[in-house]
Amino acid sequence: xxxKVTIVKVGGAVVEDDQQLEQLLCDFSAIEGRKVLVHGGGxxxxxxxxxxxxxxxxxxxxxxxxxAMLEVVTMVYGGLVNKTLVARLQAQGVNALGLTGADxxxxxxxxxxxxxxxxxxxxxxxxxxxxxxxxxxxxxxxMPVMAPLTHDGEGHILNTNADTIASETAxxxxxxxxxxxxxxxxxxxxLRNADDDDSVIPTITHADFERYKADGTIxxxxxxxxxxxxxxxxxxxxxxIITHATAIGKTGTVIMR
Amino acid sequence: xxxKVTIVKVGGAVVEDDQQLEQLLCDFSAIEGRKVLVHGGGxxxxxxxxxxxxxxxxxxxxxxxxxAMLEVVTMVYGGLVNKTLVARLQAQGVNALGLTGADxxxxxxxxxxxxxxxxxxxxxxxxxxxxxxxxxxxxxxxMPVMAPLTHDGEGHILNTNADTIASETAxxxxxxxxxxxxxxxxxxxxLRNADDDDSVIPTITHADFERYKADGTIxxxxxxxxxxxxxxxxxxxxxxIITHATAIGKTGTVIMR
Numbered sequence: 001x002x003x004k005v006t007i008v009k010v011g012g013a014v015v016e017d018d019q020q021l022e023q024l025l026c027d028f029s030a031i032e033g034r035k036v037l038v039h040g041g042g043x044x045x046x047x048x049x050x051x052x053x054x055x056x057x058x059x060x061x062x063x064x065x066x067x068a069m070l071e072v073v074t075m076v077y078g079g080l081v082n083k084t085l086v087a088r089l090q091a092q093g094v095n096a097l098g099l100t101g102a103d104x105x106x107x108x109x110x111x112x113x114x115x116x117x118x119x120x121x122x123x124x125x126x127x128x129x130x131x132x133x134x135x136x137x138x139x140x141x142x143m144p145v146m147a148p149l150t151h152d153g154e155g156h157i158l159n160t161n162a163d164t165i166a167s168e169t170a171x172x173x174x175x176x177x178x179x180x181x182x183x184x185x186x187x188x189x190x191l192r193n194a195d196d197d198d199s200v201i202p203t204i205t206h207a208d209f210e211r212y213k214a215d216g217t218i219x220x221x222x223x224x225x226x227x228x229x230x231x232x233x234x235x236x237x238x239x240x241i242i243t244h245a246t247a248i249g250k251t252g253t254v255i256m257r
Numbered sequence: 258x259x260x261k262v263t264i265v266k267v268g269g270a271v272v273e274d275d276q277q278l279e280q281l282l283c284d285f286s287a288i289e290g291r292k293v294l295v296h297g298g299g300x301x302x303x304x305x306x307x308x309x310x311x312x313x314x315x316x317x318x319x320x321x322x323x324x325a326m327l328e329v330v331t332m333v334y335g336g337l338v339n340k341t342l343v344a345r346l347q348a349q350g351v352n353a354l355g356l357t358g359a360d361x362x363x364x365x366x367x368x369x370x371x372x373x374x375x376x377x378x379x380x381x382x383x384x385x386x387x388x389x390x391x392x393x394x395x396x397x398x399x400m401p402v403m404a405p406l407t408h409d410g411e412g413h414i415l416n417t418n419a420d421t422i423a424s425e426t427a428x429x430x431x432x433x434x435x436x437x438x439x440x441x442x443x444x445x446x447x448l449r450n451a452d453d454d455d456s457v458i459p460t461i462t463h464a465d466f467e468r469y470k471a472d473g474t475i476x477x478x479x480x481x482x483x484x485x486x487x488x489x490x491x492x493x494x495x496x497x498i499i500t501h502a503t504a505i506g507k508t509g510t511v512i513m514r
Contacts, residue, residue, distance in 0.1 A: 048332075051309055071337060075305075078355075079336020080328060083406065083414055087359040091412035097361040098335075102344040104354040104399055140393055142361055149340065155348035157340055 005034040005138065005177040009166035010184050012040040014245045015081050021088070027248040029092040034138050034177065036169060037089075037096070038146045040162040041081040045073050048080075065121040065159040073159045077147040085145050097142045101150030102157060104137070106130050107165060109150035109158050124150040124158025126165070131172030167232050174236030181237050182252070183225070184245035189253035190226065192217060203254045206230060229255040262291040262395065262434040266423035267441050269297040271502045272338050278345070284505040286349040291395050291434065293426060294346075294353070295403045297419040298338040302330050305337075322378040322416040330416045334404040342402050354399045358407030359414060361394070363387050364422060366407035366415050381407040381415025383422070388429030424489050431493030438494050439509070440486070441502035446510035447479060460511045463487060486512040 008028060014020045028037060042063065046056045049072045057064040065073065082098040089096035101107030101124075109124030137144060146169065148162035163183065170181040189200035204212070209226055212218040218226065229240035233256055243252025265285060271277045285294060299320065303313045306329045314321040322330065339355040346353035358364030358381075366381030394401060403426065405419035420440065427438040446457035461469070466483055469475040475483065486497035490513055500509025 074340050075332035075336040077336070078340045079332040079334070083331050083335045083357055083359060086357070087408045087414050088412045090359055090362055090408060090410060095362060096359075098355075098357075098359075100340055100343070100355075102340060102347055102353075102355075104352060105347055136397055140397070151344045151347060153347060155345045157344050 002176070002178040003034060004180065005036065005173055006031050006180045006182065007036040007038060007166055007170050007173070008182045008184065008248060009038040009162060010040070010245050011162070012043045012045075012081070014184070015039060015041060015085065016043060020246055023246045024248070025088050025092055027246070029089070029094050031249060034143075036134070036138070036144045036146065036173075037085065038148075038162055038166040038169065039077075039081055039085060040148055041073075041077045044081060045076040048072050048076050059118055059120070062120060062123065062161070063159060064119075065123050067122070070122040070157060070159060074149060074157050077149050078157075082145060082147045089143065089145065094143050095141055096145045097137065098145045098147065100147045100157065101160065101165070104130075104133050105151075105153075106133055106144075107146075107150045107160070107168065108153055109160055110152055111156070111158060122156065122158050124152065124160045126150060126160060126168045129168040129172035131174075131176055134169065134173060135176040163228070167228060170232055170237045170240075171235040174238075179237045180239050180241065181229075181232055182241045182243060182248060183229070184243060184248065185225075186244065188244045188247050188251050189242055190218065190222060200251055201253050203256065205256060226255060233257050259433070259435040260291060261437065262293065262430055263288050263437045263439065264293040264295065264423055264427050264430070265439045265441065265505060266295040266419060267297070267502050268419070269300045269302075269338070271441070272296060272298060272342065273300060277503055280503045281505070282345050282349055284503070286346070286351050288506060291400075293391070293395070293401045293403065293430075294342065295405075295419055295423040295426065296334075296338055296342060297405055298330075298334045301338060302333040305329050305333050316375055316377070319377060319380065319418070320416060321376075322380050324379070327379040327414060327416060331406060331414050334406050335414075339402060339404045346400065346402065351400050352398055353402045354394065355402045355404065357404045357414065358417065358422070361387070361390050362408075362410075363390055363401075364403075364407045364417070364425065365410055366417055367409055368413070368415060379413065379415050381409065381417045383407060383417060383425045386425040386429035388431075388433055391426065391430060392433040420485070424485060427489055427494045428492040431495075436494045437496050437498065438486075438489055439498045439500060439505060440482070441500060441505065442482075443501065445501045445504050445508050446499055447475065447483065449474060457508055458510050460513060462513060483512060490514050
């Protein structure tokens, strides 16, 4: 039987809210066995850019990353957010190690080509996550803390979506481990009734998803989230859990085959 | 016989000068066998602080690090400088991995207490570098790139002198390896004649040092540099080389027992 590994993706909002961060670190430290943390940091990057007189431009939820903005995200994601999390986890007795995709070449990507005439700049689309290297680190007792940055192998850091880093890492680790991938967001899970925060759907399979889609229970922004989760599950990830950052290990929707 | 490891410390100036950086990365990549890079970044931190409207205050060559300045050095050293070096080394085929002292708990320190009434703020004095963990990483084919940041084990990142990181790392690796520690600075080595850049003294032992000190050949700022080098050598480091960042492997003064 494969060992378990739990990958948790948290957004930047959690890192900025000291109370939520403390709760997250506690819950995360309490997860038994091997684990990986993947973080965002977009809000902090936007604030830092503003302090430096740089305007943030988003297209389809993605940051246009020119050279000046690349400096900002490299500093904020790779330095400020990542090292804060690592130091805080060390204080909890978790042997965390921060990684961008460039570190030990764990996530390689290529610069996104023009898309519908839009130049995203130094944004990377992932080609390969190195499950073998990550598992070597994990087996050495290390807990990777992954920043949303990758590299192109030609000396450039690339800004990369944190959800994508989490999915690709989960898929890359699937041959080695029984992988649980946890995406945190602002709700406790996928809701049956958008107005009732406690109406969390406990499990969703492919068949359930088709049914919920047809009857309108699931719609809008939840559709791509669940499609992504199902594609990770199809690629060998054992289960994907969607839940609130302060509810890890407590509640949430489990997406499985 | 022990395997060789070479530790190179470079200052921030090199990282800012693209031509010097390219040369350094080339020379560094050409060093055979196991190696570690330790970098500074003070000038870049001072510039970034200025852009953010923060004043840099230095006392005895050390940066006063209040909470705002700690954010800057964490971003600049741990993010911008470290990740730029890692990505550039990866492009040279070197499997670099960036580390602060918090990462995998490789360098632990304590916040410097008031010294002569001076509060240095979030500055760390090193307690312990983990030679075992560093050697595990090195044996896994990884080349550590170390930023001048450590942690106190209680969740705080601490600003730490890069020369100290280099010395402590060298000493911590000495039980495992035949360690060469290279300090780069603005000259090609320790000069016999300050006005002649080519009058590099090839080797200095304890006895040589006493002699050069007595006859005035070595004086001023070179004294503590060589004292530090000799103390590393006394602690088991095989040799310390003092040379220019663009002359690694070519020239320099070798300090040995």
